[in-house]
Amino acid sequence: MSQVILSAGLREDFDRIFDFLFDYVPDSAALHVEAIIHALDVLASSPLIGRPVAAGQRELIISHGTSGYLALYRFDPTQDTVFVLAVRSQRERDYKRPI
Numbered sequence: 001m002s003q004v005i006l007s008a009g010l011r012e013d014f015d016r017i018f019d020f021l022f023d024y025v026p027d028s029a030a031l032h033v034e035a036i037i038h039a040l041d042v043l044a045s046s047p048l049i050g051r052p053v054a055a056g057q058r059e060l061i062i063s064h065g066t067s068g069y070l071a072l073y074r075f076d077p078t079q080d081t082v083f084v085l086a087v088r089s090q091r092e093r094d095y096k097r098p099i
Helices: 010-024 029-039
Strands: 003-006 058-064 067-076 081-089
Touching: 010 029, 010 081, 029 058, 029 067
Parallel strands: 003 081
Antiparallel strands: 058 067, 067 081
């Protein structure tokens, strides 16, 4: 099992996602964010599951109801560690923070 480390900047991503969802589905906004976090657990057992993107990074596609999210991460096989760098909605054009 690989270790999964969430970057400090993910809080900003989760806050942005929560704020957006709260405007439309206030009763379930927190559940959406929890589902995204729970979906990251798969990286511990399958760190190469995400599609490859630039600079040795990968993206995990996370489906949740009618929504979808992308988690940008990097796997370091020498440390057997996954570093989750950012999360965004599939509808967002790009990641909002510099990675």
